[in-house]
Amino acid sequence: MNVLYRKMPGNGDELSVLGFGCMRLAVKADGSIDEERATRQVRDAIDCGVNYVDTAWPYHGGESEPFVGRALEDGYRERVNLATKLPSWLIGSREDMDTFLNAQLDRLRTDHIDYYLVHALMGNLWDRIEGLGVADFLDRAKADGRIRNAGFSFHGAGEDFSRIVDAYDWDFCQIQYNFLDEQNQAGTAGLEYAAARGLGVVIMEPLRGGNLTKTVPPAVREIWDEAPTRRTPAEWALRWIWDRPEVTVVLSGMGEEAHIRENLAIADGAYPHSLTDAELDRVRRVERKYRELMKVGCTGCRYCMPCPAGVNIPLCFEEYNNLYLVDNPDGERFMYAARLGGAVALGEPEFASLCVQCGQCVAKCPQQIDIPAVLETVVEELEGPDFEQRVATAKQLFKQT
């Protein structure tokens, strides 16, 4: 397998088209990072040619950065471009910015961050952090060598994207992009805008948190399967992104060895403009089919979490989408009870009717989902009078009663 490389426009860095995202690392049964397995996975990917590793302050409850610092020991740090992010929502002053960056250098056991991003910008967050002096912070951190390149990751509305691009001399940006998000957030217009202004573009959520590959609905599978060239759904989704010459790196969270192998194999053929018009048309048909089937556009990013009432918001939405994407409503209603009712994992109930409608989660959702309202629909469609019975059956099945 040969991972391909693309040039970062501003500095000529040759970056692997596939980056290792450390937001969804391999975990143990209690939810903590499986250090041994995840370290092996990161190092194997680097040994195969991946040279971009991305983490952030809040990933895995704050444990991702210290993990990455340890995983990149034994000479691996020097072989990668390390990316992490300033947690913009935790910044209250200009001094906080240096405090976080210095703490991140400690956590990551390094003296510099190659690609440093202001994390998860939306219009109002940008206005606030710009007012606190983030431009001066980035200038100085570059000048004193603590960061090599300055960028931002974006989850806001399309109209805010271009004004943030224009507001500072950025080296790169990171956007959510996949064939279901062409019109969402920065979207295709943002991708083209940033590239035209000389920014490298890193892509996150290429598989929409796995939703484009985990439960492929039969109607979608049919369209993929009719293609003369057989590809997995992941390969179609990734190749569609790499087809765009504006894309520099695609981040994939790879907690399973099989996913790493598959993504590396796909990255082997990741040339721009390599899909035919007929293939692009096929992706368009799949996109239309998904829109017919999906109920809620949750990517599973978890920015809305934790919920003070204990609702597992992304999991509620995942099961709710599955109700419409997978042709097995009874099985799905049972899965909802099993996964959200406390029968598996840590055993805590996390279902939608625990929501007390406090509204705290709403502003945190980059997809602008009206979370409490959709949760009410989830309750109507996936709970109902036999819900407790389903939970009890599931607990028996998982031997918790």
Ligand code: SF4
């Ligand atoms: S509105 Fe509901 S889901 Fe959102 S934080 Fe409050 S209790 Fe949790």
Ligand code: SF4
């Ligand atoms: S509801 Fe919104 S914030 Fe929460 S996981 Fe889904 S997309 Fe992310």
